[in-house]
Every structure is written in C-alpha cells, then in structure tokens.
Amino acid sequence: xxxxxAARAAVFRALSHPARLALLRLAWTxxxxxxxxxxxxxxxxxxxxxxxxxxxxxxxTTVRPDGHHRLVVANHAALGVTLAALIRGExxxxxxxxxxxxxxxxxxxxxxxxxxxxxxxxxxxxxLQELASLFEPGxxxxxxxxxDRLAExxxxxxxxxxxxxxxxxxxxxxxxxxxVGEGRTPQRTDxxxxxxxxPAPGDA
Numbered sequence: 770x771x772x773x774x775a776a777r778a779a780v781f782r783a784l785s786h787p788a789r790l791a792l793l794r795l796a797w798t799x800x801x802x803x804x805x806x807x808x809x810x811x812x813x814x815x816x817x818x819x820x821x822x823x824x825x826x827x828x829x830t831t832v833r834p835d836g837h838h839r840l841v842v843a844n845h846a847a848l849g850v851t852l853a854a855l856i857r858g859e860x861x862x863x864x865x866x867x868x869x870x871x872x873x874x875x876x877x878x879x880x881x882x883x884x885x886x887x888x889x890x891x892x893x894x895x896x897l898q899e900l901a902s903l904f905e906p907g908x909x910x911x912x913x914x915x916x917d918r919l920a921e922x923x924x925x926x927x928x929x930x931x932x933x934x935x936x937x938x939x940x941x942x943x944x945x946x947x948x949v950g951e952g953r954t955p956q957r958t959d960x961x962x963x964x965x966x967x968p969a970p971g972d973a
C-alpha cells in the first residue's frame with residue numbers, strides 16, 4: 770500500500786469511532802483543552818487523550834499552546850475534503866501530526882504541565898520544541914519573563930531555560946531573550962551561545 774493510500778485510510782479510521790466524531794463537533798468552532806473536552810464528554814482524560822491522538826495523527830485537528838493548556842480545534846481544511854476526493858485520490862491529504870511527537874507529549878505533558886524533564890535527548894528535544902512555542906518570534910523577553918513562563922510548566926525553569934538556549938530555540942544577550950527565527954541568529958561556541966546580527970546588504 771502506498772503512503773498516500775495509507776494516509777487516506779487513516780482519515781477513515783479516525784472518523785470510525787463515535788467519540789472521535791463527538792470531539793470534532795465540540796472543537797469545530799472553538800479551541801478547547803483536553804481537560805475541557807473530557808468534562809464535556811464525561812470521559813476519563815486518558816480516554817480523550819487517546820482519541821485526540823488518533824485525530825491528530827490523521828491530520829483532522831490542530832493544536833496550539835495556551836498558558837497551561839494545549840488547545841484542540843478541528844482542522845476545517847482537512848475535514849472539508851469530500852469522501853469522493855479521498856477515495857479517488859484527489860486533493861491534498863491532511864498533514865498528520867508526527868506520531869512520535871504526539872506520544873512524547875502525551876507521556877510527559879499531563880494537565881497542562883510537564884510531569885518531568887525527559888532524560889533521553891530525543892524526547893527532551895520534543896518537549897523543548899513544544900515549550901519554545903510559548904515565546905512569540907519578533908519580540909524580546911526579560912530573563913524573569915522567560916523563567917515565569919517556564920515555571921508554569923515545571924519548577925525547574927532554570928534547566929528548561931538553559932536547554933532552550935543550548936538547543937538554539939531561544940537566543941540570549943545581556944539577559945534579554947528572544948525566539949530564534951527572526952532578527953538575529955544564534956551561533957554555538959564550546960561554552961555558550963553567541964548572537965550576531967544578520968549580514969547587511971552587500972556584506973554576504
């Protein structure tokens with residue numbers, strides 16, 4: 770079976786359970802947290818988490834961080850594809866969430882908080898990439914602001930802050946931090962991160 774056919778079949782599997790259909794209906798117009806969905810569905814949070822993972826892996830929902838929570842909303846573009854188009858192979862298959870990333874987030878993020886910092890590097894990087902989304906590209910944060918945001922997720926904000934800089938997700942200069950991706954580019958040295966401005970026109 771081709772990867773494209775497998776992706777299309779995953780959509781049908783995700784829609785085959787009544788609970789998942791109900792979750793999509795609840796999250797159709799308003800982003801909701803897993804805890805809120807569990808309360809509205811009168812289901813255990815672990816059960817809702819399992820169903821949400823199936824929907825996310827089929828590309829039928831999108832997730833965004835909001836304070837202590839990850840909010841789920843239906844992916845209207847993916848759900849707007851007709852059954853005929855899916856069967857005939859027309860149109861774009863929904864982009865599925867990385868299954869490994871989804872498993873790591875389910876294992877280490879509970880109730881909107883980080884239960885523990887993963888020891889395994891690959892898993893830790895997934896968590897750090899998720900936490901980096903707390904910071905908006907294009908704006909700066911004081912060290913206190915960074916620490917306060919991270920402390921909402923785990924008490925060891927110092928380790929998380931250091932790891933975010935070490936992985937190159939945040940840059941730092943004179944106790945001012947910003948999300949990497951706009952403005953300045955972090956460059957790694959043996960001991961720390963240096964930040965340098967992008968080259969001026971004609972310098973490259």
